[in-house]
Amino acid sequence: MALEQKLSLKLAQKLVMTPSLQQAIKLLQMTRMELQTVVAQELVENPVLEEGDETFETETTDEEAEETAEPQPEETATDELDHQESMDDIDLDAYFNDYLEGSTGPSVFESREAPPLENTLTRQPDLYDHLLWQLHMTEVSARQREIAELIIGNLDPDGFLVASTEELQLMGWQEGPGEAYTAEEVLDALRLIQSFDPPGVACKDLRESLTRQLDARGEPEDSLVRRVIDEAWALFLKRQFQPIARKLEIPLAELEPVIESIRGLQLRPGRKFSTERTHYVEPDVHIAKISGKYVILLNDDGMPRLRISNAYRRMLRNMMNDGKEADARQFIKEKMRSAVWLIKSLDQRQRTIYKVSDSIVRQQQAFLERGIEYLRPMVLRDVADDIGMHESTVSRVVSNKYMHTPRGLFPMKFFFHSGIDREYGSDISSLTVKGKIQHLIQEEDAKRPLSDSELTRMLQREGINIARRTVAKYRDELGVPSSTNRKQVF
Numbered sequence: 353m354a355l356e357q358k359l360s361l362k363l364a365q366k367l368v369m370t371p372s373l374q375q376a377i378k379l380l381q382m383t384r385m386e387l388q389t390v391v392a393q394e395l396v397e398n399p400v401l402e403e404g405d406e407t408f409e410t411e412t413t414d415e416e417a418e419e420t421a422e423p424q425p426e427e428t429a430t431d432e433l434d435h436q437e438s439m440d441d442i443d444l445d446a447y448f449n450d451y452l453e454g455s456t457g458p459s460v461f462e463s464r465e466a467p468p469l470e471n472t473l474t475r476q477p478d479l480y481d482h483l484l485w486q487l488h489m490t491e492v493s494a495r496q497r498e499i500a501e502l503i504i505g506n507l508d509p510d511g512f513l514v515a516s517t518e519e520l521q522l523m524g525w526q527e528g529p530g531e532a533y534t535a536e537e538v539l540d541a542l543r544l545i546q547s548f549d550p551p552g553v554a555c556k557d558l559r560e561s562l563t564r565q566l567d568a569r570g571e572p573e574d575s576l577v578r579r580v581i582d583e584a585w586a587l588f589l590k591r592q593f594q595p596i597a598r599k600l601e602i603p604l605a606e607l608e609p610v611i612e613s614i615r616g617l618q619l620r621p622g623r624k625f626s627t628e629r630t631h632y633v634e635p636d637v638h639i640a641k642i643s644g645k646y647v648i649l650l651n652d653d654g655m656p657r658l659r660i661s662n663a664y665r666r667m668l669r670n671m672m673n674d675g676k677e678a679d680a681r682q683f684i685k686e687k688m689r690s691a692v693w694l695i696k697s698l699d700q701r702q703r704t705i706y707k708v709s710d711s712i713v714r715q716q717q718a719f720l721e722r723g724i725e726y727l728r729p730m731v732l733r734d735v736a737d738d739i740g741m742h743e744s745t746v747s748r749v750v751s752n753k754y755m756h757t758p759r760g761l762f763p764m765k766f767f768f769h770s771g772i773d774r775e776y777g778s779d780i781s782s783l784t785v786k787g788k789i790q791h792l793i794q795e796e797d798a799k800r801p802l803s804d805s806e807l808t809r810m811l812q813r814e815g816i817n818i819a820r821r822t823v824a825k826y827r828d829e830l831g832v833p834s835s836t837n838r839k840q841v842f
Contacts, residue, residue, distance in 0.1 A: 376697040380704060381748035384636055387701075388654055394694055395656070400664045400687040401694070403656040479511060479553070479625040480504060486548045499533055499541035503554060511553040511622030512561070513542075552621040559585055565617045576602070576610050588614075591839055635756035637709045637764075639720070646720065648709050650702055658695050660688060704741070708749045711738045712767050719767075720757055727781045729771025775815040785816060786826045793832055801835040 379387060395401050477485070483504045487497060502523055506515040515523075520538045545554040551568035552561035562581055571577055580588055584596045593611070597604045618624075638649040664684055671681040715734065718726035732743045732750075739746075750764035771779030789807060796802045802810075804827065808820045832838070 375693055376700050377748065379697050379701050380745070381751045383752045384634065384651070384654070387698075391656060391658070391694075391698075394691075395658075398687050398691055398694075400661050400684065401658055401691045402661045404659045476627050477625070478627045479507065479509065479622040482625055483507075483545065483548055483553070487545075490544070492544065496537065496541050496544070499537055500545055503538075503541055503545050507554060507622070509622055509626060510620040511550065511555075513554050513556050517542075550618065550621045550624065552618060555621075558619065561621060562614065562617050565621075576600070576606065577613050580607075580610055580614070591837055633754050633761060635754040635761060637705065637753070637755045639709075639713060639755060639757045641720075641758055646713050646717070648706060648713065650706060650709075652702075658691070658698070660691055660695075664688065704745065705749055705753070707739045707741070708735055708746055708764075709755065711735045712755070712764070714738075716767055720759060723759065724787050725784055727767075727783055729779050729781045730768055731770070732768060735768075773817045775817065780816060782826070785811065785818065786830055788814075788816075789823065789826055790830055790832070793827075793838075796838075798838070798840040801838040803835045 379390070382390065395403070484501070487500050487504070492500070499520070502520060503513065503515075506513060506520070508514050517535060517538050521533045521535060523533070542554060546564055548554075552565040555561040555564055559581060563578075566575075566578060566581075579600055580596060584599050587596045587599065593607055594604060597607055634651065634653075636651050638651060640647050640649060664687075668681065668684045668688065671677055671684070712730075712735065713720065715730055715738070716728065718728065732746045736743045736746045750768065753764045755762055755764050766783075769782050771781060772785055774780050788811065792802060792807060792810060804820050804824045807827075808818060808823050811818050811823070827834075
């Protein structure tokens with residue numbers, strides 16, 4: 353079989369990601385804070401961009417953007433001459449005499465004593481800082497302080513010790529051969545840390561932490577609270593109060609003050625020293641009801657209005673007329689093209705967010721009017737087909753964005769969820785089912801909580817076809833414990 357080479361023409365279509373399309377997709381999925389950072393950075397790097405009330409007509413082509421701008425009236429030679437003469441009449445040496453080095457003239461600034469820099473707080477002290485402060489205020493040997501600092505460094509944010517005694521001993525080898533800590537030294541330093549505030553810190557588990565807190569509270573050794581923790585800990589974790597009463601040989605009624613006393617202890621001793629701050633959400637879209645109709649308002653607060661600099665447009669036109677300075681002309685053209693792409697991308701982003709929000713409002717109007725029970729199942733394809741866009745575009749729009757509605761503030765992804773079949777009527781939203789489960793649990797008898805099987809039967813009687821494992825999954829997502837842990841004897 354002979355081999356031969358041939359030339360052939362083939363016509364094919366393919367999608368090419370242009371730089372402007374890549375920029376539009378990137379900006380679409382950004383949050384408002386990220387977008388503000390990008391715009392601020394572009395204003396610094398691109399001299400053609402500037403802030404202003406008037407925006408550049410982005411519908412024109414790049415060539416039109418270079419030539420269609422009307423030139424601003426330039427200063428006349430007479431104005432420039434007058435300005436130069438006025439500057440020559442000023443005695444600059446005398447004007448700046450007060451600011452020259454060694455000047456004895458009066459100063460307009462007051463000398464105020466500022467607080468020391470080390471006294472300025474940059475952050476709130478955490479558990480680590482609080483324990484180190486107490487350690488440095490305690491008179492101990494250098495070696496014991498070294499071990500204590502090692503123990504403090506091995507505490508988790510809740511205040512529990514995550515390293516064993518053997519591991520703490522071996523950490524002494526890092527200081528050199530023969531420097532390993534003894535078990536007695538580690539235990540002495542551990543007892544020192546456990547005596548610090550907050551009570552119950554530096555313990556290996558919850559049981560030891562509760563015991564230390566009882567010691568700090570001055571609880572007697574033979575008290576019923578200590579007996580519950582020491583002798584019936586496993587039953588207490590399972591909330592099996594009747595077996596606890598039988599094991600301790602006491603009436604069930606006597607357990608009530610004991611349980612309330614244990615509930616007053618801290619399950620996580622280091623929680624009150626947490627440095628986590630509240631993150632406030634600023635919505636990207638506001639939904640307001642005006643004259644019986646829902647109106648969509650995009651949040652542009654903090655976003656500068658961009659336009660092309662008129663000075664650079666005049667400069668580019670002058671360069672085009674002169675036919676000189678090709679490098680400078682090419683630089684300005686590239687910067688102007690980048691600015692036009694950015695303005696167009698920002699405008700396209702706002703329009704796309706508006707279209708998606710409008711589709712969500714129209715399809716979820718029953719929820720806005722009546723509440724969570726009327727939230728209809730909806731997926732990305734429903735909105736994509738409604739506005740004529742791809743699902744990936746809708747996914748980028750709703751990512752990390754929030755919508756403020758008359759029903760509250762919700763992530764835009766909140767409105768997209770699966771549905772559950774019903775024997776009659778249309779499908780019901782999974783969020784509606786979660787709301788029904790939460791309502792049933794709130795109305796249950798605390799002494800006889802509803803199990804997952806009972807919740808399933810109650811939902812099935814309402815015509816909702818749901819499995820028990822689905823009910824258990826929804827209950828876990830709601831943060832509701834099982835029926836065993838919800839049971840209350842008193």
